Amino acid sequence: MPRAHTLTIEPLGRDAIALTQCMAIDADAFPYASVHFGQRTSSLRVLVARDEREARVVGFLAGRVRRGIFGIHGLAVDRAIRRRGVGRALVREAVVLARAERLRAVVLQVGVANVAALALYRAEGFRAVQRVRDYYPASVYGERDAYQMLRML
Numbered sequence: 001m002p003r004a005h006t007l008t009i010e011p012l013g014r015d016a017i018a019l020t021q022c023m024a025i026d027a028d029a030f031p032y033a034s035v036h037f038g039q040r041t042s043s044l045r046v047l048v049a050r051d052e053r054e055a056r057v058v059g060f061l062a063g064r065v066r067r068g069i070f071g072i073h074g075l076a077v078d079r080a081i082r083r084r085g086v087g088r089a090l091v092r093e094a095v096v097l098a099r100a101e102r103l104r105a106v107v108l109q110v111g112v113a114n115v116a117a118l119a120l121y122r123a124e125g126f127r128a129v130q131r132v133r134d135y136y137p138a139s140v141y142g143e144r145d146a147y148q149m150l151r152m153l
């Protein structure tokens with residue numbers, strides 16, 4: 001598979017079609033909505049990845065700024081083009097964004113069995129600071145614990 005070399009990462013803005021595409025990727029990736037995309041509060045940051053060859057949104061990263069920290073609430077890539085660098089590009093751009101806003105750190109929670117996401121975050125400099133027992137409701141995943149991961153800026 002070729003790398004997604006025509007990838008661009010940008011804020012979601014007010015593009016209703018891109019918003020719908022984010023929600024579709026979210027619904028396919030998770031058994032719950034990772035973020036309320038329609039609730040455009042001032043703390044919400046949404047980055048979208050586009051691949052010119054696909055002419056659509058192929059991934060998103062969403063989070064909120066709170067008390068000087070960017071908390072990632074959702075990251076997902078269209079399953080048809082995973083493992084081509086889209087997730088990494090989104091995480092890197094989130095770090096750039098957080099630095100530009102002079103935030104102190106980026107934090108997130110990730111399921112302890114989520115091998116792909118854990119590998120991505122570790123490779124991008126995040127470290128697990130805490131294991132959160134029963135973070136996910138019983139009906140969501142077989143393994144309910146999550147790691148809280150942190151990257152200081």
Ligand SMILES: CC(C)(COP(=O)(O)OP(=O)(O)OC[C@H]1O[C@@H](n2cnc3c(N)ncnc32)[C@H](O)[C@@H]1OP(=O)(O)O)[C@@H](O)C(=O)NCCC(=O)NCCS
Nearest residue numbers: 029075076077082083084085086087088110116117119120
């Ligand atoms: C996690 C996710 C966003 C990764 O996106 P992606 O575009 O496929 O990831 P990338 O291609 O940028 O991978 C970057 C690195 O992450 C690691 N990685 C990604 N997928 C992996 C997998 N399936 N197994 C092991 N490592 C993996 C690798 O280190 C990879 O680098 P490499 O390809 O050079 O070896 C994607 O798998 C996804 O959408 N999963 C479902 C939603 C989810 O779990 N989100 C995270 C919630 S916290």
